[in-house]
Amino acid sequence: MINYKEIEQKWQKAWQDAKAYEPEVSDKESLMVFAAEPYLDMPQHVGHLRTYGTADVYARYMRMKGMNVLYPMCFHATGTPVLAIAKRLQNNDESLIKRLKAFHVSDKDIEKMKDPSYIAEYFRNEMKSSMQAAGYGIDWRREFVSIDPIFMKMVEWQFLRLKDKGYLKQGRHPVGWCTKDNSAVGQHDTRHDVQPELEALVAVKFKDAYSDIYFACATYRPETVYGVTNIFVGENVEYVVASVNGVMMYLSKDAATAMSYQASIKIERDISVKDLLSKRAINPVTKEEVPIFPGYFVKSDVGTGIVMSVPSHAPFDYIALQRLSTSGVKVPMPPYKKLISVEGDSSDEIPALAYLNALKAGINSADDIIESATKQIYNDESRRGVMLVGKYQGRKETEAREGIKKDLLSGGDAFEVYQIANEEPVFCRCGTRIVVKIVEDQWFINYGDKDWKNGVHTALSKISIYPRKLTQAYVNTVDWLDMRAAERAQGLGTKFPFNQSHVIESLSDSTIYMSFFTYVNVLKSASVSPEQLKPEFFDYVINSIGSADAVSSTTGIDIMVIKGCKESFDYWYRRTSSHSGPDLVNNHLTMYLFNHVALFPEKLWPKQIVTNGFINYEGEKMSKSIGSVVPLSDGVAKFGADPLRLAEITAAEIDTDTEFSLESVNGVISRNEFLYNALLDIDSLKGTELEPIDYWLYSRMNRKIEEATEHMDRLELKSAYIEAYFNSIVELKYYLERGGHNQMAMRDYLESVTLMIAPIMPHLAEEFWHALGKSTLAAKERWPTADRSMINEKIEHIYAMIDTVVSDIAQTIELTSKIDANKGKSPKSIKIIIADDWKRSAYNALSKTHKIDEAMRDPSVSGVNKEVLGKFLSQFMKRINSLSPLPEIKNDEVFIGFAGSRAFLSKRFGVPTEIELEGTSKSPRASRALPDRPSLEIIWG
RNA sequence: GCAGGGAUGGCGGAGCAUGGUCAAACGCGACAGGCUUAGGACCUGUUGCCUUAGGGCUGCGAGAGUUCAAAUCUCUCUCCCUGCACCA
DSSP states (O other): OOOHHHHHHHHHHHHHHTTTTOOOOOSSOEEEEEEOOOBTTSOOBGGGHHHHHHHHHHHHHHHHTTOEEEOOOEEBOOBSHHHHHHHHHHTTOHHHHHHHHHTTOOHHHHHHTTSHHHHHHHHHHHHHHHHHHTTOOOOGGGOEETTOHHHHHHHHHHHHHHHHTTOEEEEEEEEEEETTTTEEOOGGGBGGGOOOOEEEEEEEEEEETTSSOEEEEEESOGGGGGGOOEEEEOTTOOEEEEEETTEEEEEEHHHHHHHTTTSOEEEEEEEOHHHHHTOEEEOTTTOOEEEEEEOTTOOTTSTTSEEEEOTTTOHHHHHHHHHHHHTTOOOOOSOOOOOEEETTOOOOSOHHHHHHHHTTOOTTOOHHHHHHHHHHHHHHHHHHEEEOSSTTTTSBHHHHHHHHHHHHHHTTSEEEEEEEOOSSOOBBTTSOBOEEEEEEEEEEEETTOHHHHHHHHHHHHHSEEESGGGHHHHHHHHHHOOEEEOEESSSBSOEETTEEEEEEOTTGGGSSHHHHHHHHHHHHHTTOOGGGOOHHHHHHHHHOOSOHHHHHHHHOOOHHHHHHHHHHHHHHTSSEEEEEOGGGIIIIIHHHHHHHHHHSOGGGSOOEEEEOOOEEETTEETTSSSSOOOBHHHHHHHHOHHHHHHHHHTSSOTTSOEEOOTTHHHHHHHHHHHHHHHHHTGGGOOBOSOOHHHHHHHHHHHHHHHHHHHHHHTTOHHHHHIIIIIIHHHHHHHHHHTTOOBHHHHHHHHHHHHHHHTTTSHHHHHHHHHHTTOOSOGGGSOOOOOOGGGOOHHHHHHHHHHHHHHHHHHHHHHHHTTSGGGTTOOEEEEEEEEOOHHHHHHHHHHHHHOOHHHHHTOGGGTTSOHHHHHHHHHTTGGGGGGOOOOOOOOHHHHHHHHHHTHHHHHHHHTSOEEEEETTTOOOTTGGGOBTTBOEEEEEEO
């Protein structure tokens, strides 16, 4: 039995002693592999293995291919999550405490975690030890956290230079806002971790016909302003007259409060619904005067609490008017004006009614049915609608919407109202309902800059992207990214240089951290202080501005240290490979490109980005902090690092999400035992002469090396290990089953397999390597190379024929047992008759020419009786188009192969097996032999 | 809504950019047999349908098309997943 715990400890120590993963600058080709910096708010779980393990396998593989490979690691603690945990613990949040306990965090540590800095420290240690336990070949000399002062100096440099280049801008911006905490809220700040979604409504201003006060009618569909028949106000809603940026308006009280975070609002006085109902308002577009009615569906906390009524296209408006009408109120009656027609719809019926009818909905229907009619109209008209009226007549509805919105806004006839778009209200953790606030003078990174985008497109065109299918997603993200907030009022992180009371937003501070790996060890070992890391230092190291001399005198850093940093950066940043999950494509990874294009010399721009799919565990996405997850350290302790690594990393190809079950690890464990036993048994193998089956094994081995290498080079780790591991085992069994017993062949085979599994099961590979009598570290060995001359098509073809014969015999015995003559009998012996050589020649000729007459004229079959030849060839005509040529083998070679397998065949079927050649066989079935399928005769008795 | 990615056997998932070697890799599950006191693990075989000699039929979301030939190419449709920002 393999003791995983024991071999893990043994070889982890050996690697450490040999400094196997602490590469130095050299004249070898360099590669830095790095994976997304993990966030210090939860332990590593087995799902993380997908990304960090893939990076590790790749790093190990490239090292075995002869490159000088660096795999460093750092941790992310910037932003609010760490603070949020501390705060929740201070409030004794039960669910969080429960989760932490599931991760084996002790009561004592939970208590200490009320201090955020302890959270970072705790998880940093936890992650590091989990990663070591999993066998990652990380250079820990370069470890840092994103809140280390020396790192923050680099981030500061980053933002100084972004501003110099004109990429930082100030402006106004809507955010989700807690009025009690006075701060912006993101997903993790809300109750139940809901992402607050923001949306903008257009509030169209209908002037009161008899005063200078406006009805602010909020709508998603300003293009329907042409069909307004009236205005609705809520019956039980409180209304006020308020000045909005100096203009008097009617608004619901709730709206006035909410909007006070978006504009200058002054409530002048209350106004009753009754008063409002007595007024009339003027449509700013059509100039029509319309009445005001009570709308049962109007809510005070949506939009402005006032809506315009478009009964032709809005089912709620239509129903509300119907209800008023039946209760005796005199309201605008049909026909209502149809404003938009959907392609292919020729009826004159107004859409609101048509869609309600389609749902069999009427005046008394429940709101959710009317709601669904509303959604259908919205969808259909947005997708295929064309305007029938107004300035944008004939244009697509979506274009008209944008056009009218723009016209109204610029003409002062409307303004935008932001609100939370979530179906349910969103609450801050403190219990306050979230509103939308417009933040003024907010600093942004302007990813909308045209020239900058062009630069990123250039960079993108030269980067290797895995999986390739994501390429388009990157291209689109580059085009789509626009202004992005760069500073934040709360959270850990580097102070924003142009507003010291804010910190740099934590996605923005993690775009160039990977460059810091290249020289942080030099800074640390020279004990360089943060104060010494002036911008000039980074200008020099990264962009070769100035000289080491000059930087040394400005900063006081030893000149050799500066030169060391520069050399290290230039060396390690030449070639990099970034590894992460697919959720980062739309943000971090694209911003990573933007920032490099802005701040780094072109030759050091990113070279390769690899993203892997998610791992689901018991139906839940493990990358999310919620739900049940298995800590990595638990997985390693239970199954062993290597089986876990192999099972998870090869669970799916890199581009697919997958379900992972810990049970699948068991299959790996038993296969490992088989390999290990085969390895221990080598000495008992006595064969010295190479037999056909040995040539077969060498052929398969070299083919496997070739194929596995191709897959590895394309980061197709699953396919690579199906070859290098799973199929190796299948073939080894095949070899032994067929009597393979050559010690040298077996040793060569197992050495290759051991080296190929070294990247994915590094501990086991060391154990095997040493069991094979080696004294070096497998981790430092070279990946095997295929010897093409050992790939033997003929021998593989012969064994494929034998396999076919095995299944044919089984099938034939099954079928012939039902013949009356054979009832009560059992097979006594089996004859296998190998076809004459001319059949193969004729078959190959036919597969080339596709014509019987031409094939018959082929010189290779000149001596064959024409009638026999014609009859033979004619049987292939029905599948003439799918014939493929066979290797040129002589039937005596085939005979030797079959003869070598006689013992196996006899054992397999429990009866004597004879091999004959067609030419000398006396069997009546001899002439049925085909070149790739010997004829069979089962003798019953 | 916008953008990206998907749809294959009982299940997960290859294959589809280079159409034929595909009843479809690999794994799981199921069934039968072996081993075992029993269970688990492990080993062997079977696992679309039909077939009295190695054959045939149906099939890769739906529909249409191109082709001698389509899981693979083209078009249309339906459904599913992911992201949409100040949040790491």
